[in-house]
Amino acid sequence: MTTDYLVIGSGIAGLTFSVKIAEAFPNRTVTIITKTNEEESNTKYAQGGVAVVLNSKKDSFQKHIQDTLIAGDGLCDAAIVEMVVKEGPKRLEELMAWGANFDFDTLGNLDLGKEGGHSEYRVAHHKDITGAEIERALLAQAHQLKNVTILTHHFAIDLITNHHVSGKKPKKNACYGAYVLNQKTKTIFTLKAHHTVLASGGIGWVYGHTTNPVIATGDGIAMAYRAKAKISDMEFVQFHPTALFEANGESSFLISEAVRGFGAYLRNTSGERFMPNYDERAELASRDIVSQSIDNELKKTGDTHVFLDCTHLDMTAFRKHFPNIYKKCEAHNIHIETDWIPVVPAAHYLCGGIDVDVDGKTSVHNLFACGECTKTGLHGANRLASNSLLEALVYAHNIFKYLRNDSCKSLDLNIPDWDDEGTNTPKEQVLVQHNLRQLQALMRNYVGIVRGHNRLKKAIKHLDLMYAEVESFYKASKISTPLCELRNMINVAHLIINQSLERKENKGGYFNVDNVKKQTELL
Template sequence: MPKFDYLVIGSGVAGLTYALKVAKRFPDKTLAMVTKSHETESNTKYAQGGMAVVLDKVSDSYQQHIQDTLVAGDGLCDEEVVRFVVNEAPDRLKELIDWGTKFDKGKQGKYDLGKEGGHSAHRIVHHKDITGFEIQRALLEQVHECPNVSVFAHHFAVDLITEHHLDVELVDKSRTCFGAYVLDEKTKKIETYKAKITMLASGGIGHVYQNTTNPQIATGDGIAMAYRAQAHVKHMEFVQFHPTALYESERKGQNFLISEAVRGFGALLRDKKGEPFMQKYDDREELASRDIVSRAIDFEMKKSGDEYVYLDCRHLDLVAFEKHFPNILNKCKSIGIDLSKDMIPVVPAAHYVCGGVEVNIHGQSRVKNLFVCGETSCTGLHGANRLASNSLLEALVYAHRSYLKSVEIFDQIDDNPPEPPAWSEKGTMHPKELILITHNRKEVQAIMSNYVGIIRSTERLNRASKRLKLIIEETEVLYKKTKISPQLSELRNLITVANLIIQQSLNRDENKGGFYRTD
């Protein structure tokens, strides 16, 4: 039974930052990081745009960034959270730079600040169009230099361990996290990872939909595990669809992202006839917030019957474009798109969930000793709609605050908690056919894409709820009699997340930000 002082689930910017800070502060404490794929595979890796931080105090200010965030969140942001996240941004940026992260600079040596939809000023620091990849590279290098950190790749967290696994009574009706049950994908054994403090930073939920910008790992595992452990999950109805994912007719699942910064750079949206249309929906046109742009594209596609619209870059300085967006340019070239002559076919795709596990200002969930950070959490920063490039910033700020609180409470935690039992698979067997799992997964994704997409209705949501209920019942029967596999656990987690999105969509009676119901 592996025993650690700290357990981190996930290897994106949130988990890495937290692990690095804890490991450096407590070189005598042990820390385990489990990640279900390779250590470099996370939503962070695919974050193109950058990180919002106020550096130019002449044409920008903290108050402007705060106001832009509040406007994007459409009245549902926690203003206290917005203020401290924005104000702490420069300190968190300095740490990244000190750890070796490289951000692009202009000719005079100042940081090249980008501008994205919803921002009133240039304030996005970036590394070309692979900012997340660069941040993760630097953080991983730092983590690997910490001898007290053990990274377990291809280890799948199945469930958080709380009192419901132990023969003990609850105190104050609130649960405590004692670690997690983790499946070693090589040995196929589920091991008990005990820890005094657990950080849940396992990313988003994109693959609950058919088309998403997220990597294959984004199946809502952390949110589902926390929900089963009786953490409070909120605002799941606010799923942000990125307006401009590359449309490829033969590609399903993860869609290549065309960064919002491309529109900030001057690219224009056009319909299949080549006509602009954003002026009909918002005075900011292409630089409107993501919810508005996504709904506009969705409406244009429904009106015309087309499967995509175009993003026009033909009028831009392509030499400067290549310097800023080399990854996007190379991707377009690889599928035969010449940006000097051709427009890019784009379609909205599931991108980011603004809700998640509710946490306080220190990253603590309702479950004792369970911290939650990054996209898995709901901090109050985003409200009903995330402002572009605030997510990397949020992860860094909350990883720091969670670290500080972890230091404060560590010695108050019992060193000898009850021993959790070993995971039992008595009476289960290996599935004869994986088709049952893959079929149900595809069915969940189809239900969500068809009925719970950018624009929803009560009728469609009720239909989705009814159809999902049968899949829930089938999967629970399968779960009880089948040996655990990553595929089965992911399916169960996707179903939990889908149900949360549907039920919380039905409960919301007002259109806000990324949530839009016709009735």
């Protein structure tokens, strides 16, 4: 199969690019592949909204830029921050023109929320299901375009690069599409593309306890890594401070940052409101500080969770702003009017990823990337709340602008079909599931919110053994999605651990106790 534009991922980043390029070139083909249903993505679960400067009387681009730089702890690219922030209003307007609904106040203005790290109210939202509303609108737009094909239940195994080309190879390492598994027929086919865009989302499932859906296995980053693309800042895994704590250990439901922006308090099991002890912004401190503070409280007390207290808030307004959260708590027999919500930090967002320039170009020719799988320079050491959907919109647009002036040259290359001769279908998948559970426990216990060199080095030793076992199994087995996902997550874990060891100072979302000791010794 051949397409002009191959897009891997059907979240806000992939769909925005696809709609734009398809509208601009009706005679060119756009193929989107997604490994489950078309609407299943990290975007779908985004509760907060899109951070954008709209209230010029109180807010300004400079304030948003400054808030982003402060959250990023000195590691943001200031020029990129300025570009993304200033593009915000135009990109939001475009999204609304495509039919995405946002909440308005009684005066007819967008009802803007305020989240941790923001100095002003600037988060445009649709109740507490903003991502799901954006996903709905973008899919509706894509379905209207005849030159867009969405292949659901298709899994990208590996990118096709010079390494795969037979005969005379191009001088420059480039991407020519991907090998794709049709999960329903179990067949693997070669999907050639003039341009490939990775919009594959995050890595949360590497930790198991995460606000991400089970599809967030870092596939795009792992494929790019194997294709020799440059990848950096993988140590900056952002933990959301307030995921709903469940006794079975699954902490996947997000209690939005906006709830703390609405006035909720964090309390320990003794009932003490502890955040003012850690930061003058209290509950509205940035996520890294709140997560580390909760982690410290849990280590001091030995408790499994802390609480979010909403009992003093206006419940009529709360139910209006957060209907989904209210219903979820009610389903867990938590009555927000009288009960505190048990919460715990969970892996939420990756600030690093595949290095891209301002046009979304990776270090591999013809390979572009946007969304959470990338490192753009916007987030630095820690993402400011609700800057992620904004970044995805802006970079999808930037890739579109760049490729709008690029012709789709014919792919006159000899690319062999996928060769699985000599492999067998495993009789049981116990090795995959066993290693997945081991990997997730390893990452939670050794590579979590607070890290140390000894734990990181032990993690590498364990991971090397796991890698050898899984690679051997992979080479001998017929391809399956769970096996490929495990292989990808091991690649991602390797990047996180090694880049954690390379970081010599604590920044933003990265905290290593040994770096504190070294700094103390220097003083």
